[in-house]
Amino acid sequence: MPVRRRSLQHSASSLDKAFDPLIHSFNWLANLKSKALPMSPKVGIAPKRRAEIIEATFFCIALKGYSNITMQDIADSAGVSKGVIHYYFHNKEELFLSVxxxxxxxxxxxxxxxxxxxxxxxxxxxxxxxxxxxxxxxxxxxxxxxxxxxxxxxxxxxxxxxxxxxxxxxxxxxxxxxxxxxxxxxxxxxxxxxxxxxxxxxxxxxxxxxxxxxxxxxxxxxxxxxxxxxxxxxxx
Structure with missing residues (x-):
């Protein structure tokens, strides 16, 4: 193999190794974000979704009582994840006050x-x-x-x-x-x-x-x- 070709291949391989940790970090962050954070609502969807969560909370309170329901109960009733609920309401008290x-x-x-x-x-x-x-x-x-x-x-x-x-x-x-x-x-x-x-x-x-x-x-x-x-x- 010519010396110049071997040199170029070696340089490319060295660059790949140098960027591997950075690429891995970006992939890890992207994966973490997709798992941990709810997607931002589309324009016009937020008020509707918020109203649906409030309505689901109302029915949960009517069924189980204020003290007995959990955020998971509300999420199940609304058909969303707890992460979505926390996107719209900081805590249970804020959600209940909205209801x-x-x-x-x-x-x-x-x-x-x-x-x-x-x-x-x-x-x-x-x-x-x-x-x-x-x-x-x-x-x-x-x-x-x-x-x-x-x-x-x-x-x-x-x-x-x-x-x-x-x-x-x-x-x-x-x-x-x-x-x-x-x-x-x-x-x-x-x-x-x-x-x-x-x-x-x-x-x-x-x-x-x-x-x-x-x-x-x-x-x-x-x-x-x-x-x-x-x-x-x-x-x-």
């Missing part, structure tokens, strides 16, 4: 539509009562999961703040409507804040009782009774 936020937004939307359609203060108060009872009647899981969140709210500061804010907004809405009713002569002179608190307490109290024992009373009759108690006081 709570979704529940409250759904209730707010339902409640808002009912109140907006009502014209007078009495109709608006009845709209609040109807909206809450309808939500539970149509989807018992909704109230079951919400009740589970309330049970844990005293142990999780962010959840407690979110729950307190929820009640404050509902009291404010009811108080505003009652004040309007008093000003326009629909309702008697009263303390709107106290009646608003009583209204929320009565509705929620009946909801909780019914969730624990659906045979205790008929939900439709409970709704009618709530209307009679509140409106009977405001319009006496």
């Amino acid at each position: 709570f936020d979704k529940l409250i937004k759904d209730l707010d939307t339902h409640l808002g539509r009912k109140v907006q359609r009502a014209k007078t203060p009495p109709e608006k108060i009845r709209a609040i009562i109807t909206a809450v009872f309808e939500k539970v009647r149509e989807n018992k899981k909704f109230q079951v999961v919400l009740l589970d969140f309330w049970a844990h709210s005293t142990k999780i500061p962010k959840l407690q703040d979110a729950t307190a804010n929820q009640y404050a907004r509902y009291r404010h809405l009811a108080k505003k409507i009652i004040s309007e009713g008093v000003d326009k002569g629909y309702f008697i002179e009263c303390d709107p804040a106290r009646i608003a608190s009583a209204l929320i307490g009565l509705v929620e109290g009946l909801m909780i009782q019914w969730i624990f024992d659906q045979n205790a009373f008929d939900l439709s009759r409970a709704q009618k009774m709530t209307d009679e108690i509140i409106m009977g006081y405001l319009q006496r």
